[in-house]
Amino acid sequence: MQFISYQRIDPHNSWLLFLKDVFSLLSIFYVTAYIIIPRWFIRGKFLLCLLWLVIIYAWWSVLTYYSAVLTLHFLSPAERLTDYLQFMIDKGILGAFRISSITDYLLDFIFLVAFPLTVKIVQSFMSIRNVKVNLELKNAELELNNVQLELAFLKHQINPHFLLNTLYSIYVLVSDKDDRGEQSMMRLSGMMVYLLHESNQPEIELNREFQLIRDYVELERIRYNESLQINVNLETDDAHCTIVPLIFFPFVENAFKHGPRTSVSNAWVKINISVKNHILYMHVSNAYRELPKPQNYVGGLGIQNVRKRLELYYPNRYTFKTSSEAGIYSTELRVDLLEKENKDQ
Template identity: 30%
Template structure:
C-alpha cells in the first residue's frame, strides 16, 4: 500500500518536472544567444506559471470535480471560471513585473487561457479516470464482502446439515446394532472435532480432508457392515496441497443417502487422486429407478451448497460432471489445488 502511494507521488513529481522544464528548454534552444529575452527563462515568471498550472490541476481534480461538480454543477462552473480568471490576471501581473510590458495584452490572455484550458483538460481526464477507478474499487470491495458473507453463510449450513445426517445414522444404528454405538460415537467425536477446530476461513491441507473422509466412511462401514460394498481408494503422491474444508464430504454423503436402503447389493465407490496440481474426485453409487424417495425440506442442501462454494472459491478452476448409467450414479469433480505455502 505504501509502495503504491510513494510510486504515485513519484510519478506526479516526474510529470510536473517534465511539464514545467519543457518551456525553459525550448526557450534556450530557440535563442541560445539571448535566452533572457524569453519570459520562461525568468525564474520568477517561470515559478508563477508552474505554480498556477499545478494549482489549477489539483484544485480541480481533488476538490472542484469530486466535491463540487457532483453536488452543485452550476457552482462548479462559476468557481472554475473564477479560478481561471484569477490565474490569468495573476499571470499577466507576473509578466509585467518580472519580464516587461512588451506584449500584446489580448494575445497574451488568449495564449495563457489556451494553456490553462489544456491543464484543465488533463485534470478533467485524470478526475474522470480516478473517479472511475474508485467506483470500480468500491464495487469490487462490495462484491467481495457480499461473496464473503454468502460463503460464510454456506459454511454455516454445513455443520447442522451434516449433524442431521449423522444423527439419523446413529438412530438407525442404535436400532439394529446397539453394540456398535460406542465406537460410532468415538468416530463421530473425531468428525466433530474436525468440524469445530479445522473448519475456519482458511483452507486446510489435503491430508486433513482425506482423514476426515476416511473417518466418515469408517463410520458408515460400522453402521452397514457387509450389507454395503464400500471402497475408498486414495492415490495421492503428496499431500502438500490446500483445499477448502468439507468440500468433498457432501458428495460422499449423497452417495450413502441415495445408494443404500431398498437397493439390491448396494455399492459405493470413492476414488481420490491427484495429478500434479489437479485433484480428481469420483463418487459412484448404485441406485434403483424402482425406488421412490420421499424428500424432506433439507434434501439436496449439501450438493446445492457445495456447487455454490465451488463457484465462489474455484471460478474457472473446477469441473463437475454428473452421470447416470446402468443403475449407477457417478459424480466426477476435477479441481485445481493450491500449493501449501
C-alpha cells in the same frame, strides 16, 4: 497569480480586471467542476465538452472587453495598462475570436483556467477510481461472506437421520460392551471437531479431509452392518497437499443417502479419491433406483454449494459431471491443484 501579474502592470487601477478574472473563474470553475465534468466529460461526451469550452471562452472574452471599457472610462490607469486595455477595446467584443489576436487572448484564458480545471479533472478521475475500488472491495467482501454462509450451511446440513441412527448404533455397541462403541464415539467426535472448527480454514491438508471421509464411512458401515457393500480408496502422492475443506463430503453423503434406497441385497457405494502429480481425481458411485419425489421437494443444495465453491476457488481448473444410467449414479471431479499453488506463490 492573477493579482500579482496585474500589480506589475498597474498596482492602483488593475483591481477591476482582477475582480473580472475572479468572477469569471469562479463561474467557469464551479459550473464546469460540478456539472460539465461529471455529466459530460466523465461520460465521454467530448463534443459537448468542446462546445462548453467555446462558451466559457466567449464568456470570459466578453467580461474582459467590458472590464477594459469600464477601467479605461472610470479609472486613470498607467500608460502600460492603458495600452493593454486599448488593445482589447480596438479588437472589439469578439476580439478573442479574431485571427490576429486569438493567440494573445487564448494564452491569457488558458493561464486563468487550466490549473484549477486540471486539478479538478484529476481529482474526479481519482474519485471515480476510488469508488470503483471500494465497490470491488465491497463486492469481494459480500462474496466472501456469502461463501462463508454457504460453508456454514454445508457444515450443518449433515443428514440428521445419520446422526440419530449413528448415536443409536453407538448406544447399542456400548450397551453390549463392544469395543467398536468407543471407537465409533471417537470417530463421531472427530467429525464434529472438524466440521465445527478445522473446516473454517481456507484450505486444509488433504489427509485431514480423507480422515473425515474414513470416519464417516466407518460409522455408516456400523449403521448398515453387512447389508451395504462399501469400497473406499483414498490415496495421495503428496502428504502436504491442501484443498478447500468439505469439497468431497456432500458427494459421499449423497451416495450413502441414496445408495441404500435400492434393495438391501444390491446396495453398494464406491469411493475413489486420489491426487497424482497435483491433479485431484474423485469418483463416487452408488447403486441407484429412481423413486418418486414428494410434492414441493427441494434437494441438491449441498451439490450446488460445492459447485459455487469450486467456481470461486478453482475457476477454469476443474471439471465436474454426474451421470445416472443402468442403475448406477456416479459423480466425477477433476481439479488442477498445481496451477492454484503457482498463483499463490
